[in-house]
Each structure stands twice: as structure tokens, then as C-alpha cells.
Amino acid sequence: MFLNIALLVLGAAILTTAVFMRHSMLYVGLGLVVFGGYFGLPENNWLIYLLFVLGLVLVIIEFYVPDFGITGLIGLVVMVISFYLVHDDVISVLIAVIAFLATTLITGAIHLAMGRELQISPQFILNTSMNSESGYSSSKNFDYLIDQKGVTVTALRPVGRASFDGELFEVVSNEDMLPADTPIYVERVEGSKIYVRKEG
Template identity: 25%
Template sequence: MGAIQILGVLVLLIGILLIGVEFFMPGFGLPGIAGIICAMAGIFLTGQNASQRIVVGVITIVIIAVMLVSSIVIFSSKKIKSPIKLDTDLQGNNLFIDEKDMEYLIGKKGFAISDLRPAGKGEFDGVKLDVMSSNYYIKKDAALVITEVKNNRIIVEEEK
């Protein structure tokens, strides 16, 4: 085995390791991209001809598949906390605000803290809310009044 093949094996192992790291990190980032590049370079450097490169590539794919299945099995058990999956349960019967609970806002006065085109942000009694104007543009810092709550949206008009 020559120096190029040894280098190829090292690069291939680094690539497989980086792909394994990517299984434990959310998203697809630098370890995944670097792992794919290293694995491909390692496959190319390890094999002396096309048939050897195909065999090394198939073995690499099998190793990566076994690592993927193992990580899925490990994180499926409740013993180890997954860095990807949210395990916290939300408590309570009604986790959403009902439209009826927001009706007390009708008539409140405030001001626009962003332009409303037609949606934006407004501040009412020191509380910032996502609001929507009734079909027209309202400039920032304009005086607002809440006119209705419809489909969990707070509808405002410019105060006259």
C-alpha cells in the first residue's frame, strides 16, 4: 500500500467521521459538506482503478448507512436526549388564545412602531402587538385604535 492510498484511507475516515458528526447536529452545515468532500476524495485516492474505487465507495455508503440507522435507534430511545428533537411537552388544556379572550383589546389606543402595509407592529399600553390595518397603509408613529379582532388578527385604524 503506497503513501497515496494511506492518505486516501485517512481522508476517507475523516470524511466518514464528519458525516457522523452531521447526524448529531441540526441542519446541514460545514461538517456535512466537508465530510462529503473528504469521503469522495478518500474514495478517489484509495482506489487504484475504477473497480477498486467502486468497491471502496460501496463500503463507505454501507458504513454511513449503518451509522445513520444506529443514530436513529439511539435517539429514538428516551435514555439519550437528542440535540435535534424537542422533547418538552407543552402543558395545559388550551394553549392558544381564543378570539373571545382578545375582545377586551377593542377600543384600546396606541401607536404604530412600524409602518403598517397593511401588517406591522403597534404598541398599546406598553405592550407590543402584531396588528393589521384595515386595507390601507399607515405610517410609523401614527396614532392607532383597535377596531376589531377577527381570525385572531388585531385590526386597527388610524385614530382621527
């Protein structure tokens, strides 16, 4: 049991670290290998492992698609089911869930305390600055929003909606996840992407 929890904690720490690293796929791959050890691969439990990965993917999708937590909640439930199928014991499942969530939160807090920011996947958010100096042109120019103050309308995980002077915009949190009704300001604009931080 101790070895299993140690593998779970290590996997959660590595996977959370991937969110803060530019070359995240290396960490994601390593994390999945460690989780494989937790689920007893390669000998058995392949289906349970794939169920866990499905839950993990749903939780990750929640970071990019603001839907009031429905996708993330389903993902967590699927992950809990995979834990139960491994241990077949409520107490062991509870320990596994607490260890996983606590490791994720603590690892994330450590990276944020070190000044690192959430790295958004290029498939979802373009990291390249899209401006006229770089040869890009766009009908949308949100530079006028820089330093403007507003409030989040939905939770930012890290993408969501915010209101500035009564007008709604899709924005990206430049730090940790932010709940709805959080005072924010626009830190920078890259092309059509509006990056915000919590005010104060």
C-alpha cells in the first residue's frame, strides 16, 4: 500500500509540474509511466489504467473549456472509480484521493511561489506574439484593454470570460485559476489573446 501511494504521489507531482513547463510532454510521459506502476502495469489492470487516464484527460480539458466544472467533476468521478477498482476498499480509495489532490495542490503552490506561470498548450493558445511588427494582421486589436480593470464572469481555468466596462471578452489567466467575480486587470495582449491577472 505504501509503495502504491508513493507512486501515486510521485505521478501527481510530475504531472502537475508539466503544467508549469514549456516542454511539458516529457513530464506528461514520465508521469503516465509512474501512474502505470501504480496500476500494476504492464502485468495487469490495463483497462483500469485507461479509465484513470480518461478521467485525467477530462480534468485537463476542464482547464481549457470553462463549463462550470462539469467536465472536471466527471473526470474526478472517473478517477475515483479507477482507484476503487484497484483497491476495492473505501478507506484506501479515500487515502489515494487525498494524497493525489494534496500533492497536486502543494506542487502547484510551490511552482507558483517560485514565480512560474501556467503554460498553455500551443494547440489551445498561441504562444507566439501575433502583432504587426511580427508580420501578423488581425481585424481584432485589443491593445486598448491593457491595464484596464474588470471582473471575471466565469471561472478562469485558465481560459474563461471577463467583463470590462460591461463588454464581455474571452481571457486567459496569467497565474493560478481564478473563480468568477474576481477583480482582474489586463496585463498584456498578444494578437487576439487577452492575458489577465488578479487585481492587487
